[in-house]
Amino acid sequence: MNKKERLEKIKEILKKRNISSQKELMEALREEGIYVVQATLSRDLKELGVIRQSSDLGKRYIIPENAINVASLKDLFHRVVVSIDFAENLILVKTIPGNAQAVAFLLDNFLNVYDYFVGSVAGDDTILIVLRSKDKTQEALEKLEELRK
Structure with a gap:
């Protein structure tokens, strides 16, 4: 084979x-x-x-689907995201253990349409989102908070 x-x-x-x-x-x-x-x-x-x-x-x-499903992302955010914090051009998303990679995969596909989004790195329960500049941090935070509603 x-x-x-x-x-x-x-x-x-x-x-x-x-x-x-x-x-x-x-x-x-x-x-x-x-x-x-x-x-x-x-x-x-x-x-x-x-x-x-x-x-x-x-x-x-x-195996995640390539197309981002915002409803699935919102549902996942509601269930597993514990907190969102930031410093300068970095955003830290904390999840319940074992869920950061799934959330990061969906976030990468959700945020990649914005030119200020560089990428994310995920561990077991933490995601680090990197933005091009701190000027767009508030806009990105608003998008993430919208996912939690």
Whole structure:
């Protein structure tokens, strides 16, 4: 099986099943006759843009859609964003643990239409948003606060 076929199989499994760890995904792939080492699987997940998101069933791997869904972003903001703070041209968004990467992915797609948005970096529960200048910080904060309403 080549890489393209393996990536397609990973997408298929993640859409059908609630997978919460790489080990679990490796087992699911083995059931399909696909043997892969953890390092390769990790690279595949990164290439597919897979993120680990909390859900009613616990944490699970998902492949976010490329198109931003503002309703989904608002819903996620309501559920997981704890606080928003800033300094100069930097904005810090705190989430409940395990959700920062999902929020950052959606924020990147939501804010990338604004020329003042440079990008974001996410950890487990913290997102750092970088703006081109401090002059646009208030505008960006207003957009983020609007998502929380």
